[in-house]
Amino acid sequence: MKKLIFVFAFFAFSCGSDEDNYPIISGCTDSSSFNYDANANTDDGSCIPVLLGCTDPASFNYDANANTDDGSCGSVLLGCTDSSSFNYDANANTDDGSCIPVLLGCTDPTSINYDANANTDDGSCVDETTNSLIGTWVSVLQDSDDGDEGVNSLVLNADGTGSRRVLFPLSGELIYSDLTWSTAASVLTLDYEIDTENSVLNYTFTSDDTLQITDEEGDVNIAHRLNSDLVGSWSGVLTEDDGSQGQININFYDDSLGVEELVWPSDSSNEAITWMSTSTEITIFSNDSASDNLILGYTFIDINNVDVTIEGEFATTLTRN
Structure with a gap:
């Protein structure tokens, strides 16, 4: 025991x-x-949860809150990170202040409207051939059916758009269409918005401001470029043989339309017109009647004053309003 x-x-x-x-x-x-x-x-209650992330302070995506490296650390890639900038770098993850704004314009040094400051081409480049056609061209047409004389106005803009207007004063017929245009090897192609068929015209410059145009049917016509210096509002004083005086007011628009007003002590008139010009003459067509054309000779005194003649005789000095 x-x-x-x-x-x-x-x-x-x-x-x-x-x-x-x-x-x-x-x-x-x-x-x-x-x-x-x-x-x-x-x-002892001191447990800290695992927080995954990049723990390398030199990395692009360093996470100061992470306590466990997950292998996601990435290198710093400097560049422009603004997607709207010209030099945006999709690979960059850190902006270095190098962003350059987009500057639109013509970037082709061979074009006449080359813009040395542009860094992004906007399709506006114009070659020498295209530039020579830019403007408003006016020609006289003859209706083969009734002989009515019409005025054909063709507006060709630098951006490839334009319009065509044909007016026959006697019948009042008006044909109008917006269009796009292009040119190559002395061929002018007009694509009308209201017509499925194009006009393909052969052309030759007979002077800087005059075209000889041949259409698809072989008909030849002469078109004159509007003198843009004439575009604007003009006024002058007319004197009759008896010494009475009146005033003429003319508005020339850049699409070959215009308004002519004559004011006399006892009478006055106001009508729409179509006009065309050469280097020396202005032809005025009435849009309201089949009256005779008015042909004015003109000479610039300066940019705001033009001497005008009728049938070779001095008529008035038009002053720009």
């Missing part, structure tokens, strides 16, 4: 000493945490 008591006492003593050999070690005991401590045997 005494021996049994001794053995039990020895066993109890041994168990008590094991607890003394394993002290408490505080720390994070969650193995999924960033700061897991494999040596800790007592959790």
Whole structure:
């Protein structure tokens, strides 16, 4: 009995000493945490969750909140990051202040309207051949059916758009269409918006401001470029043989239309006109009647004053309003 008591006492003593050999070690005991401590045997609430990201401060996408590198670090790529800029770099991730704004214009050095400041071509380049045709061209047509004389006005703009208007004063017939145009090798192609067929015209310059045009049927016509210096509003004084005086007011529009007003002490008139010009003459066609055309000789005194003759005789000096 005494021996049994001794053995039990020895066993109890041994168990008590094991607890003394394993002290408490505080720390994070969650193995999924960033700061897991494999040596800790007592959790102290200090566990920090894993935050994935780039932990390299020199990288483009460095994440100061990340505590665990996930291999996503990217190198800094300098460049223009503004997608609306001329030199936008889709590969750049860090703007370096080099962005250049888009400047539209003609970038072809061989074009007459080349813009050395432009960095983005806007399709406005005009070659020498095209430039020679830009303007308003007017010619006289003859109706083969009734002999009515009509005026054909062709407006060719630098952007390839334009319009055509044919007016027959006697019948009052008016043909109008917007169009697009192009030229190559002395051939002018007109694409009318209201007609599915194009006009393909051969042309030859007989002077800088005069075209000889041959249509698809072989008919030849002469077209004159409007003198843009004449466009505007003009006024002058007319004197009759008996000494009475009146005033003439003319508006010349850049599409070959216009208005002519005559004011006399006892009478006045106001009518729409179509006009054309050569380097020395202005022909005025009445849009309201089949009256005779009025042909005026003209000479510029300066940009705002023009001497006008009728049948070779001085008529008046027109002054720009």
